[in-house]
Amino acid sequence: MTSQGDEYAFLWDGSEEGWTVVRTRVGPGAIYNTTTHRVLVIENDHAAERTIRLMSENGCPVLGSLPQAPPPTDHT
Numbered sequence: 001m002t003s004q005g006d007e008y009a010f011l012w013d014g015s016e017e018g019w020t021v022v023r024t025r026v027g028p029g030a031i032y033n034t035t036t037h038r039v040l041v042i043e044n045d046h047a048a049e050r051t052i053r054l055m056s057e058n059g060c061p062v063l064g065s066l067p068q069a070p071p072p073t074d075h076t
Contacts (some may be wrong), residue, residue: 008042008051012058019051019062028052034067 011019011031018035021028029047031040042048056062 003059008047008054011040011051011054012060019055020063021055022063022066027061030066031055032063 010016016033018033019040020032020034022030022032027045029052031042031052032038033040042051056069062075
């Protein structure tokens with residue numbers, strides 16, 4: 001595996017929980033964390049496609065759409 005793949009290995013190696021691929025109408029998909037409800041943007045298209053492929057090959061879940069985030073909690 002190249003260093004490019006290793007840079008994003010945390011997405012599939014289990015060191016950070018919740019990373020998934022969400023299918024999109026355009027492109028290879030989006031990288032989304034179901035725990036933090038945040039999207040990871042990789043600006044280099046080739047790196048993004050490769051990372052999403054590696055995530056799929058390493059068993060990361062692939063979702064058909066973004067899951068609904070929980071409602072905000074009132075801390076007052």
